[in-house]
Amino acid sequence: MQDPETERNAARRRWMGILARASGAEIAGRLAAAPALPAHRRLRGPETGLVMARGRQGGDGAPFNLGEVTVTRCSVCLEDGRIGHAYVAGRDARQAELAAVLDAALQDPARQPALLAAVVEPLATFQAARAAKDAARAAATRVQFFTMATMR
Amino acid sequence: MYVAVKGGERAIEAAHAWLAEERRGDPALPELSVEQIGQQLGLAVDRVMAEGACFDRGLAALAIKQARGDLIEAAFLLRAYRTTLPRFGASLPLDTGAMRIRRRVSATYKDLPGGQVLGPTFDYTHRLLDFALACDRPGSPDPGRESQAPGLTAAEGNAPPSAPEAPAKAAAMPRVTSILAQEGLMQPETPGEAEPPDLTREPLSFPADRPVRLQALARGDEGFLLGLGYSTQRGYGNAHPFVGEIRMGEVAVEIEPPELGFPIEIGEITVTECQMVNQFAGSKTEPAQFTRGYGLTFGHGERKAMAMALVDRSLRAAELGEEATAPAQSEEFVLYHCDNVEATGFVEHLKLPHYVDFQSELEKIRQMRATALREAAE
Incomplete structure (x- = not known):
């Protein structure tokens, strides 16, 4: 049994990851069918900057700097004082702000179930389907070796 | 003597106006969109992201459009743009072992766990020009033609049939190097979580550690x-x-923002990784074993990842006690010259006015010739 904070962080980590992979337009599309988001105040951003992506030498050794990735971040505050954060790869300011507001709203136990059902889960399903399609196309290019019998 | 040179402004303006027109080409043809470049010239975008050392497909595509397809110029534009952005931090090291694989091949094991997955590759194509791609097809804009096939829009016009799909097993794809490591035949990488030096913050100094070399190679000219x-x-x-293994696909980028205190995913990026397996005869302290050359690059850049892995391994000569005699084994030679933006700067600066420098050379040569002539006459 994990402690409640670890569990809360794991849930939050999951929705933040899903929102980071969705475009602003995709999130907005899902919000149309969701309960209205609460009013928010911007604490920071949305602003675009860079994160240095690191690799590991040999794939599993000490880290090295591979190159930077553009990232947009946003932090917001709801009227009830809940704070939401978003860091999303790319330069989609709308995505970052929506993700931050959703992060704050999702921390509210009263709002969480409806927002998970209307926004997060459909996006997760869509993303999983997209990944599954890539995996299926990759699987079709997997070589099926067969051994030739030597003919004399 | 320094002579202030003025008077080029109008010529420069006219040159840039002409450049803009050349970039656009014939205005009767539709203009390329950044999205089209991102989608249809995707490998050019990947190369610009790798050598521009900045992962952003949209920015790289814009740079290619602005640079008229000059990819080094585009990498330069991207590098210049990145200097205007603040650094939010560094990611956790990418876990390429957990990559969503689109391609994975090994030249050392035929039947390795996960198998040989070809992915979208040029390998095994016949390298014959496909004139079908040059044909007028329904949907391709052609001002000379009266009408298109009815009901067919440009968007669906040229789509090839969709690629086949097969049931994907959720089997893990272990790295080939770890298969060899299990037998103790692969030299393990030095573990460690030390903050790696960053070339974008501190200039190169020698001897350069492997993390610095790998960063320089990752952004180096293909x-x-x-x-x-x-x-x-x-x-x-x-x-x-x-080639122990080449893999290409998507990896999650994770950061740990201080305001959260736990790591979050910020999205996925496409990378190509190459593990070159090299023989090592052993030394007084180490038994004979295999050693690695490592290549990792943004986007789908297999040639780059392979070249990087070869050069990474050859730069390890000193560390492995091998004789270093070739250019590819000299870290100063390789690292000082592999960056195409730097190299372009120094080569192309020769175009700038050197009128005064040259004047002095001219005088010197004339003097030497006069002296030689006088001496010959005496």
Whole structure:
């Protein structure tokens, strides 16, 4: 049994990851069918900057700097004082702000179930389907070796 | 003597106006959109992101459009743009072992766990020009033609049939290097979580550690590294490499923002990784075993990843106690010259006015000739 904070962080980590992979337009599309988001105040951003992506030498050794990735971040505050954060790869300011507001709203136990059902889960399903399609196309290019019998 | 040179402004303005027109080409043809470049010239975008050392497909595509397809110029534009952005931090090291694989091949094991997955590759194509791609097709804009096939829009006009799909097993794809490591035949990488030095913050100094070398190679020019890698195969440096594995696909980028205190995913990026397996005869302290050359690059850049892995391994000569005689084994030679933006700057600066410098050379040559003539006459 994990402690409640670890569990809360794991849930939050999951929705933040899903929102980071969705475009602003995709999130907005899902919000149309969701309960209205609460009013928010911007604490920071949305602003675009860079994160240095690191690799590991040999794939599993000490880290090295591979190159930077553009990232947009946003932090917001709801009227009830809940704070939401978003860091999303790319330069989609709308995505970052929506993700931050959703992060704050999702921390509210009263709002969480409806927002998970209307926004997060459909996006997760869509993303999983997209990944599954890539995996299926990759699987079709997997070589099926067969051994030739030597003919004399 | 310094002579202030003025008076080029109008010529420069006219040159830039002409450049803009040349960039656009014939206005009767539709303009390329950044999205089209991102989608249809995707490998050019990947190369610009790798050499511009900045992962952003949209920015790289814009740079290619603005640079008229000059990819080094585009990398330069991207590098210049990145200097205007603040740094939010560094990611956790990418876990390429957990990659969503689109391609994965090994030249050392036929039947390895996860198998040989070809992915979208040029390998096994016949390299015959496909004139079908040049044909007028329904949907391709052609002002000379009266009408298109009815009901067919440009968007669906040229789509090839969709690629086949097969049931995907959720089987893990272990790295080939870890298969060898299990037998103790692969030299393990030095573990450690030390903060790696960053070339974008501190200039190169020598001897350079492997993390610095890998960063320089990752942003280095593909052509330069390809030539150097090739030279190691041809005998300039003592390489006997096998492609242990090449993998390409999507990896999650994670950061740990201080305000959260736990790591979050910020999205996925496409990378290509190459593990070159090289023989190592052993030394007084180490038994004979295989060693790695490592390549990792943004986007789908297999040639680059392979070249990087070859050069990474050859730069390990000193560390492994091997004789270092070839250009690809000299870290100063490789690292000082592999960056195409730097190299462009120094080569192309020769175009700038050197009128006064040259004047002094001219005088000197004239003087030497006059002296020689006078001496011959005496």
